[in-house]
Amino acid sequence: MRGGDRLEEFLRAGLEAGHGPERLASVLREAGWSERRIEAGLAEWHVEPGMPPVPRTGSGQAGAGPALMQGLGFLALVAMCWQLVQLGFLLAEHATPGPAPDWSGATRMRWPIAVLVVMIPVFSVLHLRRDASGWPRRWLAVGSGFLAGIALLGSAVAVVHALLSGDLTARFALKAAVVVVVALLALLVYRRELGAPGAEVGPRGLIGLALVMVVAGIWVSGGPAAGRAEQRDQERWSDLDAIAFQAVCLAGEGVAVPPVVATEACPDLPNLVDRQTGAPYRIALARPGMVRICAEMESEAMARRPSPAGPGCREVMLSDEARRGPGLMPPGGGILAPDAGPGAIPRP
Incomplete structure (x- = not known):
């Protein structure tokens, strides 16, 4: 028998x-x-003198509604934690010295930001309700605690391995700190189901962290205007790729490049x-045998891209x-020539 049934x-x-x-409470x-x-x-329970106790409408396990709401709350929790870690990693790469991030790093921030903007109000409604209780939350508390524990243990192992x-x-330390903070806050979301005080510490802390990281992500990625500029730069880079492909094709046909033209x-x-x-x-x-193709890029991310x-x-x-550069092969190919073989006549 479950604890709630007892x-x-x-x-x-x-x-x-x-x-x-x-x-009874005492x-x-x-x-x-x-x-x-x-x-x-x-x-x-509704207690009336002289009457047996009457269960209140909508209490206990009267329907699937409470379980559905708690399931959605757990989904919002998982989505928020996952995207907080993803966004935190990208912000850590931006804030710490190390290998230069890919020029589309700001673009990759926008998906976690979009998920968090949608999930923050959903999470707030489902986890800050005063009547959020019942057996679904107790089982979800076990699941979230298990996942948070795995994340904490994995982070500890990764830090020790990196140290050794x-x-x-x-950068690595900051990423590990992001995982630890998110895991601890996720563990505290169901703190009251574990019988501890401070029921709203986890939800409020997770919401606050998400709001701070969303603001930081928008500031780093530049918002809608920067996104449109990056899309235009992607079109320019696609044009450069097409020009490079055409230049190689022309060079293979013996046509001098530049200019880049169309031939049969x-x-x-x-x-x-x-x-x-x-x-x-x-x-x-750029030098004999190599052509350089350039465009004026307008996004800051492309301007910072090392090339x-x-x-x-x-x-x-x-x-x-x-492409081959200088080598030791004879001009005619020697014994490696396509028509070389027993009795073959060397090329002049």
Whole structure:
């Protein structure tokens, strides 16, 4: 029999025997039951002198509604914790020294921010309600505690391994701290189901952390205007890729590059001008056998992107000789020539 069923049976029997709610609550406290569980159990019964105890409408397990709401609350908790960790990792990469993040790092922040913006009010409504109680929450408390414990143990193992391996950098430590803080707050969300005081510490702390990280993410990623600029830069980079492919095709046919043109063998002429500004893309030889293609990028993320060819530029090798570089193979290919074999006549 579940703890909630045992409590319900005790209260029913006690009220039917004529004992008052105050006396029953005192006995339950002495037996170790939490104040929250006692209040929730007594609230399920209506006591009228001379009448047996009457269960209140909607109390206990009167329907699937409470279980559905608690399930949605647990889903909101999982979604918030997962996306908080993802967003925290991206913010840690932005705030700490280390390998330069990919130019689309700000773009990758926007999905966690979107999930959190939707889930914060859902989580608040479902977990800050005064009547949030019952057997579903007790089982969900066990599940959330188990998952939070796994996260905490895994973080501890990762930190010790990084310390022993000499990889405990500021970035790694900050990411580990994000996991630990989120896991602890998730563990405290169901604290009252475990019989501890301070029922709203976990939910309020998780909501506060989510709001702070959402604001920080929007500040770093730049908001809608920066997102539109990054989309336009992605179009420009796609044009540069198409120009590079056409340049390689032309070089393979023996056509001098630049300029980039369309021929019978290479009929697909790419877009050679910026679709937004109308300015032509810059195409020039970086050195013999290599062409550099550049565009004026407008997003800060692309401007910060490290590239050997420079911001907003890419380089492509045109000739096989340039890709191979100097070597020891004879001009005719020697014994590795395609037509070499027993009795083959060497090329002049």
